[in-house]
Each structure stands twice: as C-alpha cells, then as structure tokens.
Amino acid sequence: MRSIILQTATKYLLPILLLFSVFLLLRGHYEPGGGFVGGLVASIAFVLHSFAFGTENTMKILRRKPMSLIPIGLGIAALSVIAPTFFGLPPMTGLWFEEPIPVIGMIGSSLFFDLGVYLVVIGVVLTILFTISLTED
C-alpha cells in the first residue's frame, strides 16, 4: 500500500506524534499520561510510518533494532528504583530536585522510572509488530 496522501500526511504526523508522546510522558506524574501511554503513542507514530513507507524504511530511520531499547529502558527503571537505597532510603522512594525546571517541571526519580517504561513499551510494541510484518512478506 503506497498512497501519496498517507505518505505526505505521515511526514507531518510523525514528529507531531513523537512530540505528543514526550508531552504525555512528562505530565504523567500528576496528570493523565505517563510512560506507558507515551510509549504507545510513540510506537504508533512508527507504525504509521511503516504503513506509509514499508517496514524496511522505518527500520532505516530507527537506525537500530527496537529490541535494544528494552534492556536500556529496563536498566533506567531499575536504577531509578535502586537509587534511593544509596541515600539510606527504601527502594522506590521518590527523590526530587528542589526547584522545578522550566518546561519539564519537577524532576525526580519517578520520572526516570517512567522514562524506562516509555522505552520498554516502544521496544516491545515495535519488536512485536515488525516481527509480524516482516514475516508476512
């Protein structure tokens, strides 16, 4: 399926969807959103791209296999869970910077946990979908 309308629309939609997914990731701590939803939106952006241009081309713009995102995401999440123990606090306690950072807002260890979830979700969804679409050919 190669449609010029879909291809042109995807060129504009891909960055917008990715931005939206980051937006969802960052507001997730107090408002609806978070790593899981953000990760799903980001993977939908790439799925749309693979519909429009074919899976091979999507693999090219990703540069690396989506599977490599899984250990990176898991690692970030695990470190954010363990980090408080180095300050004498129980695991999973939220560590926060005192001052909010412009645009992003409050930064704490739970944001890194969400970031890990975000990467794992992208990795898992894209691995599953790309495996299915590549075996079909």
Add this chain to the structure above:
Amino acid sequence: MIDNHILAPVFIHLLTAIVQLIAWRKTVTQRFLSIGGTFLGLLIAIRLFTKVYNEGILTMNASNWDAPFGIVFVADTLSTTLVLLTSIAGFAVSIFSATGLSRQRMRYGYFPIFHFLLMGLNGAFLTGDIFNLYVWFEVIIISSFVLMTLGGRKAQLEGGVKYMAMNILASTFFLTGIGILYGITGTLNMADLALKIQLVQNQTLVGITSCFFIIGFGIKSAVFPLYFWLPSSYHTPPSAVAATFGGLLTKVGIYAMYRVFSLIFVPDEFTKDLLMGMAILTILTGAFGALIKTNIRRLFSYLIVCHIGFMIGGLAMFNKAALMGAVFYLIHDIMVKTNLFLIAGVIRQLGGTMDMTKLGGIYKEYPKISLLMALVLFSLVGIPPLSGFWPKIYLFQAAFEYNQYFYVAALIIGSFFTLYVIAKMWSEVFWKDPSSDEVIEDKFKPLPLFRKILLILPICILCSVTLFIGLNAEAVIQVTERIVNQMLDTRPYIEAVLGK
C-alpha cells in the same frame, strides 16, 4: 527492624537479566553472567539469612509509605530460608544449564527469563502484602510459560497449554479471594489482615474466602484433585527447566499456603479436615501414579505430587510437631527434587533416552556417577540418617499423637511406594543389562572433561547440601523450630510490620 537492603536477592537477578538482555544472542557471555549472577545471589541470600537469624525479623517499607498503606517486604526465618534454598538451587541449575541446554534455546533468551523467574520466586518469598504476592506469582508464571515452551516442540506446546490453563485458573481464584478479603477487611497488608480478620463478624464468609485460597494455591502446588496438569507438563521441557520447576514452583504454592494459613486464616476444624483429606488423597494418587510410569521424568513428576501431600498433611494438623515435619520436609524436598530432575537430564545424556525399559547398565559404565545418584535417591526415600528420614519422624509422631491414622497409613503407603519405584528404577536403569536390540547413543562420553564437570558439579553441590541437611539435622531442626514458632505465634511478625 527496618533494613532497606532486604530486596537485594530480587534486584541481583533483575540486574543480571538486564545485562543479559544487552548481551542478547551472545550465549557464552550470558552463561558466564548467569553463573556469576546466581553466585552473587547465593552470597546475598546467605548474608540475609544469617542477619535475620541473628537479629530477628527485618522489614522494608517500599517507597517509604508506612506499613498498612504501602507495600511492605518482610524477611522472617521462613522466607529467608526459602530464599536461601532458591539461591542454592538456582546456582546449581545455572551451572547445569551452561552445558546441558541447546544453544538454540539460549539464543532465544533462556538465561534472562531464568533470572526473571528467580527474581519472581525471591520476591514472592519476601513480600508482606497479599496483592503483591499475587503480582510476584504473575511474574513467576509468565516466565515459566516462556521457559516451558521455549524451543517450540509439539509436546512442549501441548504441556504448555495445560500448564497455562490451570495456572491462569489458579490465579483467577487467588485474585477473587484477594478481592473478597479486601472487601470485608479493607486492607491488603498480611500483618494487618491477621488483626482485622478476627474482627469480621461474619466468620462464615471468612471461611468461604479461605477456600478460594485453598483452590488457588492448591492448583499451584498440585494437590488432589487439581494436580493433573503437573505430570502432563513437567516431562516436556529440557531438564534444566524441569529441575527449576520441579524443585521450586510447586513449593511457592506450599509457601503461600503456609504463610496465609498460619498468619491470616488460622485453620479451624473444617479447614483442617479439608486439608487432611486433600493431603491423604494427594499422597495416594501420586504414589499410585508413579507406580506405572516407565519414563523417568514422568515418574519423578508423580513423586512430586506424592510428597506435596506430606507437606499439606503437616499443615492440616497444625501443631508444633506436625509443622516441624512439614517445614523440614519442604527444606529437604526443594534440594532433592531439583537434583532428581538434573539427574534425569544426566541419565538422558548417558543413555540417550528417559525410558526405563530401554535404559540399562549405567552402573557398570559409570560406577562413580551412579553412586552419587544413589545418595540422592536414598535421601529421597528417607534411609536414615539421610535427609528424607528426619521430617518423617516428626510427621509420624504428630499423626499418632492426634489420632490421624488415615494420614499415618497414607504416609506409610507413600513412603513404601516411593521406595518401590526408586528401587525399580535403580534396577532397570543402573543394574539391568541394556536391551541389545537397538544401539543406544552415549552423548556423555565424547564430551570434553570441562563440560562433564559442568554437568556433574551441580549434582554434587545439591547432593552435599542434602547430605548436610541429613547429617547435620540438629542445625536444620533449630532453624525449623524457629520457623514453626514464628508460624504458631505470629505476634512478632505483626509487631515487626506494624511497629506496635
């Protein structure tokens, strides 16, 4: 006392699995990482065990939320003992997997999943929150589905479907029970539940809720009449996987039963009778099932079922001597059952098959290995002074004291049939001359010495632990006594968690 490091046995396996995922497809690196990770896990478990043994119950409030509101992790003697045994079994199985498993399975992520399974097991033993226990059970069953079907042979998928269907059913019962429990008490913290459940006016409802837990944990630990998924699935995966499953997975169900039925629902007369009936029938069906099997691993699967009955029977009597027997048997059983499936794997390497009728003459060929295996088999049967003997004394003593003659009869039949099938297996596999009509391929002899050591070393490790349990029973009895005292008097546990 609060200790923020009691989750270290969980994190070490999580981190090992993550590093192995980074080394995806690099099977040699993963093997080294796995052995290193399980060894570190073993050291951490020993440290945690000695700390809890010397200083008493340790707790950790995750995220710094106070006890009844947040999730609390508790390390008491029962949980740390099981974490220690899991770590020993995990270390042995990881060495065995390094050479006893096909490269194809390793390429598709055997090792990371194995570590996720160990993480789930340690988490389940350490948690003090009943919903969190459910979550760890999910971690365990999801990883075990993958391990069971990894390789994708037809028989494996068939076993996997049965295993998955029954375990999902078990989780549903367990979750329903938790839901009702939360509805009537408004808490999920196990120590808090222990206090609040006594204040519930409708105690009949509490009794019915406890049945959900009996069914849920009963399926997981394979008691009669919910056991049939076990013998029809455990003979399908490779031996290293079967060893982890046979040694540890059913025992998590037993652990959960011990924990829930000592802390939350202290058994009343009806529950005791129900558990006792289940225990007796479990022993009998397991024993009779083992009698007619010719495949070694199917035989061992039925023996697992048979011996689960011993442990449930100890819980059903719910007094000091019976619980001592049951907990001691649990300690002995984890080591021996893991070892049995490793032995089955080695026998397959030696004789090329697991069918007893086709095997034979292994003693003549490999006398030393055979004697090593004989030690394990003797421990299983319970020849004094080996480890299977001591817990049975307690169980017999308790059963006579409380006039449970049906249980005594079941114990005798179970022990005797175990002896009979093991003797039959010994004569068929080790003594009999191999059947001459077909040439059996020996896969063990051409292996290099290093790989032979890797196959035999884990059996030696587990065997020496079994010997330690048997010959140094005094020390194990001390640990067991402390566990049982904590099960019968739960006030220290509740005080440690709620800080009152």
